[in-house]
Amino acid sequence: MNILKRLITPAVNELLEELNIDKNILDDLIEKPRDLTVCDLCIPCFALAKILKKNPVEIAKDISSSLKNKLIPEIFVITKNGYVNFNLDTKFIAKKLLDENYEFFQNSIKNDVLIEHTSANPNGPFHVGRARNAILGDALVRLNREFGNKVIAEYYVDDMGKQVGILAWALENLTEKDVDEILENEGIESLNPTWINKEDHIRVRWYQAANIIRKDDKKIELELSELIKKSEEGDESVLSKFNDSFKPILNGMLETLSKLGIKYDSFTTESKFIINGRVNSIMEELKKSKLYGKAENGANYLELAGKGVSGKSTKFFFQRGDGSSLYATRDLAYHEWKWTRASKLINILGEDHRLQSKQVSIALEELKIKKPEVLFYSFIKLPEGKMSTRRGNVVFMDDLIAEAENMAMKIINQRGHNIEDKRSLEISKAVASSAIRFNILKVSPEKGFTFKWEDAMSFDADSAPFIMYSHARSCSINKKVNELKFEEINIDYSKVEINKSAANLLRTLMRFEDSLEKSITENKPNHFCTFMLELATKYNSFYRDCIIIENQNVNVFHYKVSEYSRKLIYRGCNALGIIPLVSM
RNA sequence: GGGCGCAUAGUGUAGUGGAUAUCACGCUGGCCUUCUAAGCCGGCAACCGGGGUUCGAAUCCCCGUGUGCCCGCCA
Known part of the structure; x- marks a missing residue:
């Protein structure tokens, strides 16, 4: 408090x-x-x-x-x-919140924050594993905004190098028939008819096919490395070819994310830092470092053995023998640029990037550039094992969303409320997207989990619909009171009686501030998820114990508490990307 | 071989030095002629093992076990 x-x-x-x-x-x-x-x-x-x-x-x-x-x-x-x-004193809290417009976070220091999240290679549709990044990142964006920080949500687009190179090569050299044949031989399922017009689902097949055949074809490997090298040298025609290859995929991915309410403020392409020359100058600067070393073929690295890095290799290569740069080198230039745009940087990265991120941090230190904050998350596995776009062992986000919408619709129909079709569709979409987000957000990021359809589809307590339901109840009360043409009167707090449920709710409302601040300080949205579940629970108890409308009369104090809760649950939902419906 | 995460009721989880370990599913007993029962009120059930630090450890340190990730002139 x-x-x-x-x-x-x-x-x-x-x-x-x-x-x-x-x-x-x-x-x-x-x-x-x-x-x-x-x-x-x-x-x-x-x-x-x-x-x-x-x-x-x-x-x-x-x-x-x-x-x-x-x-x-x-x-x-x-x-x-x-x-x-x-x-x-509960009355003190009530007065502060209900009458004195107590503002949360008024004494906290605000920041300009740049949050880089998702940044998935644009080579195929989003699967549930990749989506954990986007969902965590977007939640941090929203939580920081609710706190009062200015936030840039940024997607770093890999528009060069191997992965896009393979895609571009495939689109140029393989026919649809080739692709279908190659994939069928490998036992990869054919394109789901639902997504027959969605480019990320279509084009990923070219990427998968090329990955299969290039393994035992030296000619392809040669053509690929030629292509990749040119992209890394900043060759405009190759980069533009790459761009044409991945752009439709990226758009498909963004469409999927928008179904989950995820948007970006800016996109930065990796090639930017080759073209503007910063990658080259950074490589020169790194050569002056005490950690600098040179391999036999002229490749350059930093020796990180003394910096707490250990394993088979302790070297951090930042330049290849042929003089070209590596992904991590470009990342250094990227970080330098990000710092010109914000006073706090947050990266959302998968646990596989832990070492890489450490290497980048050490290199940044050598360059006298500040380090970013990093939120690492563990992978979501399938019961069958690891997810992989290349191998086609994935649950697509598009499928999960569609299934969740169906399930929500089923529940709406079962409940037998008279909600017209258009409205139930709207509700089912909101429930699906909110529930999927929340089920991922509520788990601590460093904990890995196994994706199970039944868990992902859980709309019970401990889920987003539970919170949404409390909000809908408060909206329903608001609507009913407004129909009564109710007049607001001042409350004499010395005379008001506050029962246990109302008191618990008021205390919880006050803790909104603590909980959200903790969540963004530690970059852990799950803290705030727990809080929102508690807030909804407390509202539900209040709802049961504190009658607001009785015989056409409005209990003003209770109504004020309900209204304050309604607005705060709304804010909290927004801060997590849950869609607060008026009715459901 | 080395490094880095993680380990809490049957299951999934919260909790990073303090009072009786959270919540949910599950199992179980109550509550709808009353503001939306996607709800509310009860009961059952857990800190991986062993050492150490401390007045006090689920939490910090060491050893072990299990599990995930990484150790590429890929991204």
Whole structure:
């Protein structure tokens, strides 16, 4: 509870001074209790016991009695088991939120943030594994915006090098018949008729086919390396050919992401840094590093053995023997450029990039360029094993979305509400997209998980529809009250009675601030997911216990609490990419 | 061979030094003539093993086990 902490901190600091205790010894004395039903904040006195050589139970008593006259009367202080517990008066919270327009994050420092996410090679449709990146990244974008940061959501487009090269070669050299034959021989399924007009699904087959035949055809390999080399030298005609090859795929991928509400503010292509010359000058700068080394064929690297890198190879190559650059080198130039656009950088990367990212960070240090923050996530596996676009062992996002929409529609029909077709379609789309996002977001990013259809399709408690449902309920109340031509009156908080459910809800509403801030500080959207589930649960209990409309009369206080909740759930949904429906 | 993640009820998860370990599915007992039951209120059930640091460890350190990822002049 940030607001309470701000109210307590000066008094606690004053007290520490009186006791002659260095504030810095105790990293942070005021803590959030593990169990929020005990109190809002607490001070465990065990660490102090050692310094003061006194029983923690007594210290707690001393602290509480000397704090009491330093704090406003709305803060209740009690002691228990060697803890000093603080509780903020519920009426105080109610007044702050409902009448005084208390603004969240007003005392927090804001940033300009550039979040680079997804950046998947444009060689095929999104599968569930790749989508974890986009969903996490987009959630961080939204959470940062809700916090008040200015955010650029950026996609780094791989428009050169091997992967696009293979694609471009295939589109130029293989016919549809060739592709179908090659893939059939490998046992890769034919194109799903649903996506017969979607270019990412079509063109990926050329990419897959080329990957199969190039393995035992030296001529193809030769043509490919010629093509790739030219792209890496910035050859305009080759780059433009590459662009024509992947652009329709990228558009298909973006279409898929837009179904999940994911959008970008800018796209940066990798070739930019070859063309503008920064890659070359960076390679020259790296040669001045103390870590610099040269291989027999003239390739250049940094030796990272002394920098905490170990394994079969500790070398970080930044230039090939033929003088061309590598992906990671271009990444260095890219980071340099990103820093000109924001004061904080966040990259969303798969766990396979952990080493690479470390190497890039060390190289950036050598170049005296700041390091980005990185959110790593683990892969989503299939029960059959790893997902791979190349091998066709994937669950496509397009299929998952379609299935989820069907499932949602089925549930809507089962419930038998009279919702007209157009509206149920809208609801099913919103439910599907929100549920898919939430099911990925709620799990801690570093935890790998196995994709199971039944889990991905879960619309029960612990899912986005659960939160959406609470929002819809609050909207329904709002609608009913408005129909009553209700007039707002001022509330005398000294007289209002707040029951347990309403009090719990109000405390939870206040913690929106803490939870969201923690989530963006640690780059972990799952924290805020947990909070939103709790908020919805608390709203549901409130909804049951606190009647708002009774015999055409509106309980003004309860209505205000409901309205505040409605708006806050809406904001929270937006911050996670859940679509807050008015009815469902 | 080396490095880096991860390990919590039957299952999936939250929790990065503090009070009785979270939530959900599951199993189970209640609640719809009353503001949307996609809901609410109860019950059952867990910190991988072994050492260590600490007043205090699921959390930090070491050893082991299991599991994922990486160690390319690919991206």
